[in-house]
Amino acid sequence: MSEFGTIQHVTQLELENFAAGIRNAEEGSGGEPLSAQDVRKRNEAARSALTEYLQDGDLPDWAEMYQRLLNSAWPWRVALYVAWASMPKHRRVPKTQDDLATEYLGLTSDRAISTWRKKYQVDQMIADLQADELLDARADVFHALKEMARTIDYKGAADRRVYLEMIGAYVPVTKLAAELRKRGISADDMEGMSVEELRELASAASERAGTRPASTGDVE
Numbered sequence: 001m002s003e004f005g006t007i008q009h010v011t012q013l014e015l016e017n018f019a020a021g022i023r024n025a026e027e028g029s030g031g032e033p034l035s036a037q038d039v040r041k042r043n044e045a046a047r048s049a050l051t052e053y054l055q056d057g058d059l060p061d062w063a064e065m066y067q068r069l070l071n072s073a074w075p076w077r078v079a080l081y082v083a084w085a086s087m088p089k090h091r092r093v094p095k096t097q098d099d100l101a102t103e104y105l106g107l108t109s110d111r112a113i114s115t116w117r118k119k120y121q122v123d124q125m126i127a128d129l130q131a132d133e134l135l136d137a138r139a140d141v142f143h144a145l146k147e148m149a150r151t152i153d154y155k156g157a158a159d160r161r162v163y164l165e166m167i168g169a170y171v172p173v174t175k176l177a178a179e180l181r182k183r184g185i186s187a188d189d190m191e192g193m194s195v196e197e198l199r200e201l202a203s204a205a206s207e208r209a210g211t212r213p214a215s216t217g218d219v220e
Helices: 012-021 036-055 063-071 076-085 097-104 111-119 122-149 154-166 173-182 195-208
Strands: none
Touching (some): 036 076, 036 097, 063 076, 076 097, 076 111, 076 122, 097 111, 111 122, 122 154
């Protein structure tokens, strides 16, 4: 699983495992007093209408996510709700949960959605997928950081510092001091040390802090 800070990708295996746990989520959707045959007919009609909608005209923003969840063997109604809810509110089509239930899912109300949210960890999966979308911008963010950092202008100072810290060529004094405190080393302990001893100490601390060793001149 790849990481970007504290955000992690939602993997294919996680989607498939989640699908296994919600396999029967759509049974009795909405609690309508209908026969199994009527439920099946309504389900088929709603899914056919959705398929036609996705084949005709501009695709809604949730279409790609919906297909991804279907490919992971999710029940189609739950997949559509989660894909829809994963979008920012201004990008949701239709606008409301009730309209989604009645116009797209073939239900008489959004009662079934409330059941899914209570019985399964649907809200957590939605949150994970919303965070996952941030990782799509990683390449663009890194490119913008690089371009701004290489600009010879005072406006690029913050980007240069971030860039140098990311590649291990710069250790912020706060981060170094925190690591030294963890090692039980105080300012008084360093007072009598030679330059070489301080350099070795900074190198060891920077490695513990998660960066490559920096030279004495790199520690600010």
